[in-house]
Amino acid sequence: MLASNKWKGAIYSLVLVIIIWQALSWVLKLPIIPSPWAVLINILNIFSSKIQIHLLYSLGRIMGGIALSILLGVPLGFLMGYFEKVDRLLSPLVYFTYPVPKIALLPIIMLLFGLGEASKLIMIVLIVIFQIIITSRDAVKGIPQEIFRSLQSLGANRLQVFKEIIIPASMADVLTATRLALGTAVSILFFTETFGTQYGMGFFIMDAWMRVNYLDMYAGIVILSLMGFLLFTLIDLQEKRISGWR
Amino acid sequence: MIEIKDLVVKYRRQKQETVALDGINLRMASGDIYTFIGPSGCGKSTLLYVLSGILREYTGKVTIDGHGIDPKTQRIGLILQNYGLLPWKNVYQNITLGIRIKNGQELLDDYGQYILEQLGIESLLDRYPKELSGGQQQRVAIARAFILQPDLLLMDEPFSALDAISREELQDLFLKIWKENNVTTAFITHSVDEALYLGSKIVVFSAAPGRILEVVDNPCFRLDNLRFRDEYYDMCMQLRKILNKGWALGAGKQ
Numbered sequence: 245m246l247a248s249n250k251w252k253g254a255i256y257s258l259v260l261v262i263i264i265w266q267a268l269s270w271v272l273k274l275p276i277i278p279s280p281w282a283v284l285i286n287i288l289n290i291f292s293s294k295i296q297i298h299l300l301y302s303l304g305r306i307m308g309g310i311a312l313s314i315l316l317g318v319p320l321g322f323l324m325g326y327f328e329k330v331d332r333l334l335s336p337l338v339y340f341t342y343p344v345p346k347i348a349l350l351p352i353i354m355l356l357f358g359l360g361e362a363s364k365l366i367m368i369v370l371i372v373i374f375q376i377i378i379t380s381r382d383a384v385k386g387i388p389q390e391i392f393r394s395l396q397s398l399g400a401n402r403l404q405v406f407k408e409i410i411i412p413a414s415m416a417d418v419l420t421a422t423r424l425a426l427g428t429a430v431s432i433l434f435f436t437e438t439f440g441t442q443y444g445m446g447f448f449i450m451d452a453w454m455r456v457n458y459l460d461m462y463a464g465i466v467i468l469s470l471m472g473f474l475l476f477t478l479i480d481l482q483e484k485r486i487s488g489w490r
Numbered sequence: 491m492i493e494i495k496d497l498v499v500k501y502r503r504q505k506q507e508t509v510a511l512d513g514i515n516l517r518m519a520s521g522d523i524y525t526f527i528g529p530s531g532c533g534k535s536t537l538l539y540v541l542s543g544i545l546r547e548y549t550g551k552v553t554i555d556g557h558g559i560d561p562k563t564q565r566i567g568l569i570l571q572n573y574g575l576l577p578w579k580n581v582y583q584n585i586t587l588g589i590r591i592k593n594g595q596e597l598l599d600d601y602g603q604y605i606l607e608q609l610g611i612e613s614l615l616d617r618y619p620k621e622l623s624g625g626q627q628q629r630v631a632i633a634r635a636f637i638l639q640p641d642l643l644l645m646d647e648p649f650s651a652l653d654a655i656s657r658e659e660l661q662d663l664f665l666k667i668w669k670e671n672n673v674t675t676a677f678i679t680h681s682v683d684e685a686l687y688l689g690s691k692i693v694v695f696s697a698a699p700g701r702i703l704e705v706v707d708n709p710c711f712r713l714d715n716l717r718f719r720d721e722y723y724d725m726c727m728q729l730r731k732i733l734n735k736g737w738a739l740g741a742g743k744q
Contacts, residue, residue: 390572397542397568397644398591399561408587412578489578489618 278459283466286459294448294460295467301443303471305361306433309368310422316369317376318418322410324377325384335381342374347435359440367436372425379421383414416487423479430472445471492518492541492642492674497550499536509699510536514550516693516702523668523675523711525685527733528695534678536700538644541676542568554642564642565592567635567673571647573627575619581630582615588638602637608667609633625656632660636667643668643675650680661687682729686710686722692729696736703736 262280269279287295324331350367357363387409395405437446445468452460497514500507510533518524526534539545540552543561552559567588568574575584585602589595598606606612609629619627628648635643649657665688668675679685685692690711694703706729709721716722 390570390574391576393539393542393544393570394568394574394576394587395591396544397561397566398588398638399543399563399566400591401562404591408579408591409576412576489580489620 283462287463298443298445298448302445305364309365313369313372313376317373318380321377321380322384325381346370364436367432368429371428371432375421375425379417380414383417384410387413419479419483491520493553495551499548512699512701520674521672522690524691525677525689526693527685529697531698532695533700535646538646542566542644565640567638567640567643569631569635569645569648573631577619580616580618585634588634605633605636624652643673645677647678686725694732704732
């Protein structure tokens with residue numbers, strides 16, 4: 245019931261966006277704001293021939309970036325949450341680097357890692373990983389001491405404590421952090437794709453803009469938004485699945 | 491047989507040292523239920539944490555069948571007041587936690603199934619702890635402890651958060667299952683009634699720092715319909731007298 249309400253909400257907001265867009269294009273009558281129908285028809289025409297490959301590249305980069313961030317950030321956060329010493333050592337480092345605007349690092353990253361895939365992946369990881377590290381650390385710290393007692397009295401080893409308590413207790417929080425970081429990650433992805441690549445939604449949109457092909461440009465923007473929506477929904481569903489106990 | 495010799499436990503909190511347990515000497519025979527009663531803050535729970543191997547900083551000697559406390563080799567069932575269930579695991583996963591860690595066993599055997607039926611929780615297996623009442627959660631915790639087939643069962647005021655009706659129901663159920671297993675049990679309580687009802691021996695603690703005032707043999711244990719008998723009320727009176735005397739002494743010292 246709740247799920248169907250959510251879908252209804254998504255459809256209402258989509259309709260609202262289309263109405264405003266259509267109204268703007270009627271009122272302004274500028275080529276830079278084509279009607280949503282023209283864009284939709286354009287998407288249908290060029291999706292498989294032109295957009296698809298760019299979408300796959302972008303999806304690959306963002307999912308790779310998120311996967312890498314989770315693989316690196318979650319264990320690090322767990323160690324910081326579980327071992328006070330690790331936390332004391334690494335927390336200042338995390339707090340110090342977290343507020344640095346990562347986009348400012350792009351030129352340095354590109355110099356160090358080249359113009360290819362590596363620097364794009366690194367940029368996404370740099371954006372997403374901090375939220376994941378801090379959230380996993382806090383999730384572990386937030387587990388009440390009593391929870392550990394049952395396992396201690398059973399003589400569980402560290403690995404079992406991680407498997408039975410720490411991972412399940414904090415996975416839902418980690419996904420929430422991922423979802424929060426995803427928005428920034430998509431906009432960073434767009435930015436990195438305007439350099440040194442021929443593929444990706446960022447390249448496609450900027451290329452269409454340079455060619456003054458506004459229909460293609462909007463088609464790219466709509467597809468990029470849909471990609472974001474899809475990723476959000478995927479994470480949402482995972483979150484629901486693993487936090488049923490809450 | 492559990493032997494506790496000159497056990498002293500001190501807590502250090504912001505440079506101040508508090509003595510939680512002071513010179514505890516006790517021999518607990520195998521196959522008995524010992525109830526521990528005393529005022530709150532007298533260190534009863536501390537003793538339980540020592541026996542379960544959670545608390546390791548103490549002086550004195552504590553052995554189970556001649557060996558030092560080691561939860562890795564001994565099988566210790568722990569039942570806490572707040573149930574100690576893992577909220578992200580359903581009832582089945584919670585119940586099998588003990589055997590999973592101890593035996594690497596994922597599935598319940600016939601004995602496990604029997605315990606589930608005894609406790610009446612076989613229909614709750616795919617629920618999460620938050621979907622259960624306090625009484626049901628405690629049944630799950632009891633099932634987990636018994637299915638482990640422990641050498642030693644430790645219970646820290648397990649029924650005190652329950653309403654009177656569920657409490658008496660669970661006390662009876664616990665006794666019934668216990669009588670089929672005869673696990674050596676240390677049962678912490680602050681209720682005179684519970685100490686008498688469940689303990690074959692009753693250990694009376696003084697106010698903090700915790701010392702043992704007296705270990706009382708409970709003649710009422712194993713009598714049927716205990717709460718309707720005169721012996722029960724006589725023992726209640728006797729126990730209350732010991733408690734009052736000890737607490738008055740404790741108060742006088744301060």
